[in-house]
Every structure is written in C-alpha cells, then in structure tokens.
Amino acid sequence: MKSVSLLLALGLGAAVIAGASCGGNPPPQTPVPNADSAAAAERARQDSAAAAQAERDRQARAEADRIARQREADSIAALARGSEEVRNTLAAMIHFDLDKSNVRSDDMGMLDQKVAILQANPNLRIRIGGHCDERGSDEYNLALGNRRAQSAKQYLVSHGIDASRIETQSWGEERPLVNGHDESAWSQNRRDEFEVTSGGDNLRRP
C-alpha cells in the first residue's frame, strides 16, 4: 500500500511541473520536490526495505528451522538404522549339528555380539527359542530344543549376562524355518532364534 501511494505522489508532482512549463514563458524553476512527499517517500522506502529484510529474516528462520528439523529427522533415522542394525545382530540365529545342543565354535562370535548388545542395553530382555529338524522323534525334539535354547542361554550367562533377562522355550520340530526334506533344509531348521521380549526400543550400539 505504501509503494502505491508513493507512485501516486510522484505522478501528481510531475503533472504540476508539466502544466507550468507549457503556459507562457516563465523563468525556469528548479522543481522543488514537496518536502512532505519526499519524506513520505523516504519513509516508504525505509519501510519497504524493512519489510523486505523481515521477509528475508523470516525465510532464513524458516530455512534454519527446516534444516534443523531435517537434521533431527536424519539423526533419528540414523539412530533407527543403528537400532535396526543392533536388532538384526541380536536376532541372528545360531545353528546346531544333528542331535547336538552344544554351541558351535563358528557361532560363538555371534553370541559374543549379543553379549555386548545386552551389556549396552541394560533394560533389554530376550527369549531364546530352540528348534529341531524333522528327523528326530517328535516328542524327543521338545527336550532337544530345550537343550539348544539352554546352551545359548548358558553361554550368555557365563559371559556376564544376568540369567533373569533371558527366557527360553523349545518348539521341537513344530516350527520349521524351511520346508524341505534335505540336509539344506534340516541344517537351517536346527537353530536357536532370539527375540526381544522387552526394552527393545532405540537399542544402543555396544
């Protein structure tokens, strides 16, 4: 609105000057701008600059906010990715030889990682589920699955994890991971699964 009134004021001034120069031959006059209108123009100019500055400031703040929000979102996502990675490490299965329940040496590293995760997240509680392949006797496999879950629990406890944080269960051969009748399926089905029972939000890296 201010810039419109400024234009009108200038236009009127110019018309007055033109009318004066056309009539007769008066002495040349240096046009003197109306003091009031000059001040108004100056005020308007200043107002306009301030407004522009305010707009720039506002945009800058909005941009800063947007960047801050993005950074926050990025860091939450990164945290979630880290948490997801920790969760995946925690959930990684270990496997067993036929009719055996001892932890294999090639699985000890995986259990060591779980020890570290449990130590870094003191509220975390887990359940270990022992599973078998289909070759053994159905009911005997419940006892064997129990031994498989217990041996992983014993490993974690012997590395400093409080036994009360670890539940165990056995599914025997009732929940195969892979439906097949060959060694490839059987070896994948002879396993311990690890699931979070509580304290699993925003898991910290060890």
Added chain:
Amino acid sequence: MGADFALDVTAAGDTTVATLHDIAAAGIRRTVRAKLPRPGDPDFRQAVHRLADQALQAALGTPGIAATRILFVKDGKVYQIDQDGAEQKLVSSTDRQAMSPAWGADGQHFAYMEFQAGKGWLYLQEMATGKRTAVSTTGTALDFTPAFSPDGQTLAFSRATEEGTDLYTINIKNNCCLRRLTVGRFSDNLSPTFSPDGQRMAFVSTRPGLPQIYVMAADGTDQQLFAPFDYGVTGASNAPEWSPDGQSVAFHRDVAGTLQVFVLDVRTRTVRQLTSVGRNEDPTWAPDSRHLAFVSDRSGYRQLWIIDLDTGRIRPLLQQSGARLPAWSPRLSEAPSSTP
C-alpha cells in the same frame, strides 16, 4: 463256506438281535440283544460298533475294537476319528499349536499339550462335553507328553527346565502334590507310560547317551534299563507305550537312519522289530493289545496305519498327509445288554 462263524442280525421290535452261529459245532454260540438308536442319531455308529465288539467277543473270547476312537495331531491340532476312519472331528483349540494327545483309562477324558506364551501347557478335556481345564501346576515351564495313571488319579508328564527334561506326576483329582520322579542333570527323561496295573512306568531317558527305553516304579524308585540295546550300535529309541494287557511295550527305534516300530516283551525283556518298509513311528495300542496304530510314510507321505500283530497285516487308517502322534482309546461306553 470255509467260515468258522456266521452272524445273523434281525430286528425284533425296537431291539436288534445278533445271533452268532458256530458253524463247526452246528449250533448257536450266543445271542446279543441291543437297542440301537435310529440311523442318523449321533450314537448310532458307536452303538453298532459296540454290538460288533460283543459278537466278536462271543466268537473269539476277547471283544473287538470297533467301538474305539483314535486321537491324533495334524497341522498342530488334535483330532479324533473312529477306528474305521469315519467321523473326524477337531477337539483342541483352534488358535494354538497342540501335541501329544493321551487317553484316560475310562475313555471319557483325554489330555494334550498346547504351546502358549513360550511355555507348554497341559490340558484335560472331557470327551462328551468338550470342556477343558488347564492342569493346575502347568504354565510355568514346558510341560509335555502327559499320561494318565490307570485309576485316573495321576497325570505323569515331562517338564523341560534349565536342568533338562524330567518326569513329574501330579494328582489331578485334588489338584495337588506335584512330584519330581527323575533328576537327570545331564540327561533328559520324558514320554512316560503307565503299566496297566499302575505299579510301573516306562519312559525315555538319554542317560546312556542316546535316548533309550527305561522303566521304574510309579513312585520314581528302582529306575533301570527296560529295552536292551547294544551300546554304540543300537539307534535312539523313543515313544514307548505299554500295552493294555501289560505284556508288551511298543516303541520306535532308529535303524539305519530311519525309524521302525519295535515291541518289547516285558517278561523276557527281548525286542522284536515289526516294520521295515519306510519310516514308521509313534505306535499306540488298541484295547485288544493285538493291533497297533502308527505313523508311516510307506505310501509316500506320513499318515496313520494299523498293524495286526497276529497276522502281520498292515492297512491304512487315514488317507491324509501329515497325521501323527496317534493315541488309541480304550473301549468306549457301556456294552449293550446281552443274553448268554
């Protein structure tokens, strides 16, 4: 005719009369009378089966097994089916995985295990009403393989804990008196089965390294090897079931990488192998102690079969893939009245 007996069935008013003729002796051996429900009545088939069992008893001295049912597991649920393959019915809950059905000696109750919240729960169920109750001490551990004592007072079962798997009993009449029968810190003890006099219990123990068949007094004392085996040669032995006549224990044993059904003679403690074709497991006795139902993949997929130990004849009970863990009932309900 080549037959020893002929059965003549006639209707006399509301009573069905079955007359058993002894052909060799050229006379009537016995007449059995029964009031049968109308065909279509839910009890009609079982009533006819009971009549058939009576006729068989008249002919052979021991009753038949027509009026019996078999419980089994399929797709994680417990089903019942008549011994002739008819009237299949789901009996366990629909939303949880179940295993190991077992009959009470009265034929009116059965027990089974269900997976629930990381534990194994034992349930008792009334056959007639379907009413089920959790065993009072269950729900704290993985409890499995329930077995009723012959008097129906006690349930024996396996419980898996941190120390391994051990046998327990509980009084199910008074919901009390949980007792631990085995203490196997470095072995598993499971799959109990009572002798029909209730004095002893056969079970599986891994104390020799591999699971083998053991026996003990019902109070847990005097534990000893039951089915002989050659150390380092004989395969794992599992799933024992004591025969109703008390003379045998059926079980399965790993032979050359697959499972076969064996029978232990309780008196002589000798074993004989009954099957050799395919994988054969989880035998369960018919009440006549002459037939066994078991799981076999001899036809290409696992299903239930029945073997007649006298003749060696084997026939399929079901044409359904995936049926397993069968449990054969005692003779069901009262026999119809008869005249000598």
